[in-house]
Amino acid sequence: MSLLSVKCKLIPDASTAEKLSRTVNQFANACNYALQIARRDNVWNKFALQRAVYQELRERFGLTANLAIRAIARVGKRKGHRAGGFKATSVDYDQRILSVNLEKEVVSLSTVDGRVKVPMRIAGYQRHLLRTAKSIQGGQLVRGRDSWYIHLWCEYDDPPTVNPDGFLGIDLGIVNIATDSDGETYSGRHLNSVRHRHRRLRRKLQKKGTKSARRLLKELSGKEKRFANHTNHTVSKRIVAKAQRTGRGIALEDLRGIRERVRLRKPQRATLHRWAFHDLGQKLRYKAERSGVALVWVDPANTSRQCPACGHTEKANRPTQALFRCVVCGCSGPADYFAACNIASRAAVNQPNAGV
Structure with a gap:
């Protein structure tokens, strides 16, 4: 239900x-x-x-x-x-x-x-x-x-959840809203450009401080929220449809409390604060329930630092934000894709309980 x-x-x-x-x-x-x-x-x-x-x-x-x-x-x-x-x-x-x-x-x-x-x-x-x-x-x-x-x-009444034949791992991010374990990315470039543009405009309006500036700030806030909401709906619909079509479940990282745990430089804080990962997770959850697709949440610890080939985990495996290169076996590739593969593997092994 x-x-x-x-x-x-x-x-x-x-x-x-x-x-x-x-x-x-x-x-x-x-x-x-x-x-x-x-x-x-x-x-x-x-x-x-x-x-x-x-x-x-x-x-x-x-x-x-x-x-x-x-x-x-x-x-x-x-x-x-x-x-x-x-x-x-x-x-x-x-x-x-x-x-x-x-x-x-x-x-x-x-x-x-x-x-x-x-x-x-x-x-x-x-x-x-x-x-x-x-x-x-x-x-x-x-x-x-x-x-x-x-x-x-x-x-x-939800349809019965189909016993999944494996899991589609989803790594949520900021540059890319999501990357799945098949290597498909769901880009956040447009959304981020809108947010950066709105942030610059907000600074100007806040500095101005007039009645019309405050009215425009309200309109700007509503516009950005609607755009982010639409983007999350689109991305979650595509992911659930893909999992349903291939007979797999969906695996996500449990990111509760991430804003308190993560330490970022000042320019990155606003981006993290406006990152609507919880909203995307909720949309994935209810769309999965209504489609009979299993959805599980896994421990996010070191998913982006663990080598999917040999299992070695080290901070040095991430020489850049976008690149993963294992210092032991030399396995290399896009960091978000490897993280999604690790998430899918953890879901398959651990079979955690569904829910938030």
């Missing part, structure tokens, strides 16, 4: 848009109030926090019973984040306060001003996803800069 978020654009009239705006604002205010109480009293358990703030969220912020519960649930996930609060950008919904009529292309939502029905714009691919879903578990109302969206959480 897997969950997939399906994004559809909403087309509210002026009156409905005002109700949605008030709901988003009050929901954020309620979340921030509950967060303040949770931090003050160190109460993060969902039920304990509910006893502490539920009634006040309903009376003070005008939330319905279910919206108050959703606000408390969102705050409960914030444990450990000691700084910052919630912005007025979205509201969480469950099945009791959200329903969808696909035929009429309408979503019904609970607001602080009562129930509203909002027309949706459903594209062909979204319609297919919604029709094939086992159920809609809820969703998230999102306020954009000039528009409204609903992200519907759809539940699907």
